[in-house]
Amino acid sequence: MSGAGEALVAVHAAVHDDLEARWWRSAEALTALHLADAKVRWADFAAALARHAEREDADVLPPFFAAGEPPRGASREIMAGEHERLVALAGDTGRALGDVPDEGATRREAIDVLDQMLRVKHLLEHHGIREQELVYPRLEGLGDEVRARVLAALG
Ligand SMILES: [Fe+2]
Numbered sequence: 001m002s003g004a005g006e007a008l009v010a011v012h013a014a015v016h017d018d019l020e021a022r023w024w025r026s027a028e029a030l031t032a033l034h035l036a037d038a039k040v041r042w043a044d045f046a047a048a049l050a051r052h053a054e055r056e057d058a059d060v061l062p063p064f065f066a067a068g069e070p071p072r073g074a075s076r077e078i079m080a081g082e083h084e085r086l087v088a089l090a091g092d093t094g095r096a097l098g099d100v101p102d103e104g105a106t107r108r109e110a111i112d113v114l115d116q117m118l119r120v121k122h123l124l125e126h127h128g129i130r131e132q133e134l135v136y137p138r139l140e141g142l143g144d145e146v147r148a149r150v151l152a153a154l155g
Pocket residue numbers: 052053056083127131
């Protein structure tokens with residue numbers, strides 16, 4: 001996926017597409033009332049989300065902030081805050097999902113959890129657009145070393 005010649009924004013978009021696909025697998029299982037499946041798939045989504053946020057914190061945001069004053073809307077506080085909030089919300093949602101029984105769950109219980117899942121999805125979409133528009137385009141001009149480090153973090 002992450003070819004050396006490919007634009008960083010495209011490689012990063014693919015990572016977020018993959019996260020969204022994992023989100024959908026859990027949501028689809030939940031809405032079919034296949035709770036055990038939905039739980040496993042949510043755990044998979046949440047782990048992938050946490051891993052991506054960690055990799056960005058370690059290898060994407062440091063060179064971005066080192067390059068100078070960040071653009072409006074991409075301050076350290078905003079970027080770190082959104083990562084923290086996403087991981088915390090995904091954890092809360094996993095616990096709410098865990099409280100719904102594997103067998104005999106009602107549609108109402110499923111919809112309650114779906115509502116929480118959607119909050120994570122919407123925040124992730126919003127955060128992804130911020131990164132696509134403000135963070136990754138700037139990384140493109142920071143040289144081969146930064147580019148290689150970012151590509152490795154997205155791999
Ligand atoms: Fe991020």
